[in-house]
Amino acid sequence: MTRYLVQNKEEYDYIAKRLDKQGYKWQGYSLLPNPLNGFPTVIDTGVFKKRVIYDLDPSDYDFKVSDLMKPNKDVIYMTPAEKAEFDELKNNYVTLLGALHEGIWSGALYTRICRNKDYQESNQAQLEFARAWADPDLIVVKDEPRFAYKLKPKFNCVLDVVNKYLSIDEIRVSKPEFHTAEEWQAIDNELKQIFDRVAEK
Incomplete structure (x- = not known):
């Protein structure tokens, strides 16, 4: 699961629109227009694919929505192959941890994150992947020459x-x-x- 800390209505509207765009649903329906329990709250993508729940504990979260809303965020360039693998992981895994530990064993993303890198470079690549996981709109597909x-x-x-x-x-x-x-x-x-x-x- 991925947990987003929401502290006000503006942040809720931002993340709700983003998750709705990615196909997430609340109890099989579109996202509700307002959080159930006021602010702050945590939007949790849950353990079920493409389902969203609200959590009462605002101290336990993975990402602050306010951080995702900051202007001038650096984009994350991916090749078409990397983006295709990323989209497949998004469809098959509900957690960042699952994607990193179970889903990336070969292919373009494995090369990007793990192959021929020291631990510092690998950590940096994992952090970049985590940013993309939290905010896929940061991804820009660029077919670099090979x-x-x-x-x-x-x-x-x-x-x-x-x-x-x-x-x-x-x-x-x-x-x-x-x-x-x-x-x-x-x-x-x-x-x-x-x-x-x-x-x-």
């Missing part, structure tokens, strides 16, 4: 020429794999010296 890298010819005589393309997982593969600039930067500097960028996707 490149394939091929073993330089002068190394063909000393290395396996069949597996001549860079792969994040297996170092070298027989067919081109396309990688973002961030993934390329994470590659060991010594490996960068033996590959040339050869194609863009």
